[in-house]
Amino acid sequence: MFNSIFRKQLTLNLGILAISLILLGIVLSQVIRGYLTDQRVAFLEEAGEKIALEVSKYYEYGMIDTQRINLQGQMARQYLNASMILLNDDMSVFANSADIDLSNANKESFNLEEFAPLTQGKIVVTRGDINGILEEKKLIVGYPVRSNNTIAASVLLISSIADLEKTIMEMYIATALCLLLAVILGFVLILILSKSISEPLRQMNLAAKQISGGDYAQRINSVGRDEVSQLALSLNNMAESLEQQEKKRREFIANFSHDLRSPLTSVRGFIQAIMDGAVPPEKTNHYLGIVMDETERLSKLANDIVDLSESEMRGIELKESVFDINTLIRETAFMFETRIVEKNLVLNLNFADNENPVTADREKIHRVIYNLLDNAIKFTPEGGEITSETSLANDRVVVTVKDTGIGVSPEDQKYIFDRFYKVDESRGEDKKGNGLGLSIVREFLRLHGSSVKLESIQGVGSAFSFELKTARQPTSTV
Numbered sequence: 001m002f003n004s005i006f007r008k009q010l011t012l013n014l015g016i017l018a019i020s021l022i023l024l025g026i027v028l029s030q031v032i033r034g035y036l037t038d039q040r041v042a043f044l045e046e047a048g049e050k051i052a053l054e055v056s057k058y059y060e061y062g063m064i065d066t067q068r069i070n071l072q073g074q075m076a077r078q079y080l081n082a083s084m085i086l087l088n089d090d091m092s093v094f095a096n097s098a099d100i101d102l103s104n105a106n107k108e109s110f111n112l113e114e115f116a117p118l119t120q121g122k123i124v125v126t127r128g129d130i131n132g133i134l135e136e137k138k139l140i141v142g143y144p145v146r147s148n149n150t151i152a153a154s155v156l157l158i159s160s161i162a163d164l165e166k167t168i169m170e171m172y173i174a175t176a177l178c179l180l181l182a183v184i185l186g187f188v189l190i191l192i193l194s195k196s197i198s199e200p201l202r203q204m205n206l207a208a209k210q211i212s213g214g215d216y217a218q219r220i221n222s223v224g225r226d227e228v229s230q231l232a233l234s235l236n237n238m239a240e241s242l243e244q245q246e247k248k249r250r251e252f253i254a255n256f257s258h259d260l261r262s263p264l265t266s267v268r269g270f271i272q273a274i275m276d277g278a279v280p281p282e283k284t285n286h287y288l289g290i291v292m293d294e295t296e297r298l299s300k301l302a303n304d305i306v307d308l309s310e311s312e313m314r315g316i317e318l319k320e321s322v323f324d325i326n327t328l329i330r331e332t333a334f335m336f337e338t339r340i341v342e343k344n345l346v347l348n349l350n351f352a353d354n355e356n357p358v359t360a361d362r363e364k365i366h367r368v369i370y371n372l373l374d375n376a377i378k379f380t381p382e383g384g385e386i387t388s389e390t391s392l393a394n395d396r397v398v399v400t401v402k403d404t405g406i407g408v409s410p411e412d413q414k415y416i417f418d419r420f421y422k423v424d425e426s427r428g429e430d431k432k433g434n435g436l437g438l439s440i441v442r443e444f445l446r447l448h449g450s451s452v453k454l455e456s457i458q459g460v461g462s463a464f465s466f467e468l469k470t471a472r473q474p475t476s477t478v
């Protein structure tokens with residue numbers, strides 16, 4: 001389950017999450033500490049200011065409102081947990097709140113360097129235990145008391161740090177809990193996400209292994225439209241086409257061996273019969289003629305297979321030249337003269353112009369026209385009509401071979417260009433055909449970037465057509 005991509009993803013994402021949260025934690029703790037301390041200092045300063053104002057009245061008017069000072073002191077005590085000390089301008093103690101024990105203090109105790117700014121009218125914020133007078137380190141805010149433009153005294157407000165630290169700690173814990181929750185949620189989300197990415201990859205790997213082992217029926221379930229799903233889809237398509245190819249390969253071998261076996265069997269049978277003396281001498285030539293036909297069929301089969309496989313494996317290079325397609329059609333049709341006459345067929349040749357030069361591989365196109373005419377003659381009953389014509393369409397010459405033959409059913413039209421495919425009904429007419437003629441036509445035209453079209457009605461006839469590039473300047477005609 002924990003394959004390597006999954007682990008990498010998980011480690012990476014968790015690493016990023018951990019680093020982000022640690023940084024966030026550090027920043028947050030600094031901000032919280034700073035904020036709470038600043039807030040406490042601000043409160044103490046505010047209280048210090050008010051108390052200093054009351055004290056200054058004593059120096060200015062000789063009277064002091066102890067009640068108000070006490071009230072401020074109490075408030076400082078209650079809300080800020082702070083004690084108060086009033087110092088004279090020589091830093092000796094003038095008064096202090098009851099909760100602070102100054103029995104250890106002497107005249108010099110407050111004469112400290114950190115309190116020096118008070119005498120210059122500056123507010124002092126510091127932490128310390130005032131030479132051991134306080135039982136622990138505390139937060140001290142000193143506020144100068146001004147009277148007639150001189151510093152007459154100072155107010156020290158002393159607040160417990162322990163209680164501030166406690167508040168900070170509580171905030172830390174709350175923040176840490178939130179971060180922990182974020183880590184848990186993040187972990188679960190990352191786990192689900194990483195799994196959703198790595199699981200299809202794992203499945204694909206498994207399927208690819210099985211496909212490469214020959215199990216082409218394997219498919220991957222893919223939902224969604226991300227890159228991984230696209231990859232799964234491509235793999236499925238690949239498996240599909242491999243499956244198709246494998247099926248075709250098997251069919252091809254089955255057909256090929258069948259077509260190879262039957263003529264060989266009959267050749268063997270006739271030769272055996274002649275050798276055994278089972279054939280009367282006057283019939284020997286007749287049977288040898290059949291043997292000859294069969295061997296011709298075999299060599300045609302072998303040639304067709306070689307042509308097809310060479311072409312399909314792109315072993316064939318086109319030898320393009322410019323030639324007159326009308327001349328080629330005429331020459332090819334001439335080769336069928338005997339059969340046309342034997343079958344009492346009418347042959348029409350209709351050409352667009354006197355000459356229609358095209359750029360193509362002459363030999364291949366000859367083979368295409370030959371196969372089309374051969375079929376037209378084969379599948380047209382006696383007295384029928386064969387027409388071969390050329391017409392022009394933009395920069396193309398359209399070549400058509402038409403017949404008034406048996407036609408091809410819409411269902412068979414889908415398959416007749418496949419290798420070894422022969423329509424069952426035609427078998428009677430065409431014992432010699434190997435079902436490769438139209439495959440070669442299609443393949444040779446594909447090499448020319450062209451294709452063959454068929455229009456056919458059963459019992460009426462068929463028209464096969466294809467297009468070739470018109471040559472602008474005919475340089476040679478044959």
Ligand code: ADP
Pocket residue numbers: 371375376379403405406407408416417421422423424426430432433434435436437438439462
């Ligand atoms: P073959 O070499 O056996 O003729 P093809 O590939 O040339 O094989 O043709 C495949 C099948 O297509 C033929 O067996 C025949 O059934 C059908 N066919 C081809 N041409 C025609 C045609 N002009 N009229 C009717 N059927 C045809």
